[in-house]
Amino acid sequence: MALPALSLSLQFGALPDATPHRAALPRHFVTRCIRHALDSDAEITVRIVDTEEGRALNKDYRQKDYATNVLTFDYATEPTVMADLVLCAPVVALEAKDMKIPLAQHYAHLLVHGALHAQGWDHETSEADAQEMESLETEILAGLGWPDPYAKRR
Template sequence: MMEHSFKLAIQYAANAESAAFPTRSQFRRWVKLALEQEAEIVIRIVEKSEGRALNHDYRGKNYATNVLTFVYDDTDPLSGDIVLCAEVIENEARQQHKALMAHYAHLTVHGLLHLQGYDHVSDDEATIMEKKEIHILTRLGFEDPYIASCEALTLG
């Protein structure tokens, strides 16, 4: 697999009261494996209020979601933002019995794939995207996030 150069800025705009955030080096490692082209990316970790405002303003949904992706330029270099909502991610990890860093890795990879044009609107698109996520996360040393969430649902 060819390595692509990238510029990455991390913005920690949320308080880490109950859990830790991924480090810059963790984010760099995750981005490095998920990128298929040169890119300039900002990853921003936000509070629930900012996540809700962004989701409302850009998607018309009045709740905070785990990850939002904003593409500014889809040519070389690719340019965009990935917004991760700390409280939502922490709650999901706890509810799904997942390690917090594994869930952050999954959602970062998920956002990066959206940034590169992948989507999950149709079943076929979802299958392609999930297979890519699983492949990347396995290479990073994480379990299949979809098996873990299915197990959590049947246990809960």
């Protein structure tokens, strides 16, 4: 089965130290993570930002005054998925460190998570929806060679 086509724009904002994030996010890695999470062709921008930009976007669009790990702005799901995924590098790095996992592993999870949101998946609507989305993320990540990100909670 062929994977969906992906037109990807990968952007790095003004990060104080972008080196570890650029190393963890080569274009082929980002493309592979997202394509495995897609059900249809897509045009997606992935932007890696600092805490200030992440916090401003979360406050403006979700009315939550803190930087979060990933924000998904979905514009269309059919016939082509169109979305922006914004990942806050300092938050992702801190979470990876706290979980004692490689930065690339956490980015893989968040790219898959964001790509699913771009297609209409939502874990905040109900516990059943959250469990279904988590199971799908786990399945996709296993196919990419990554462990279950929710294993410690189960």
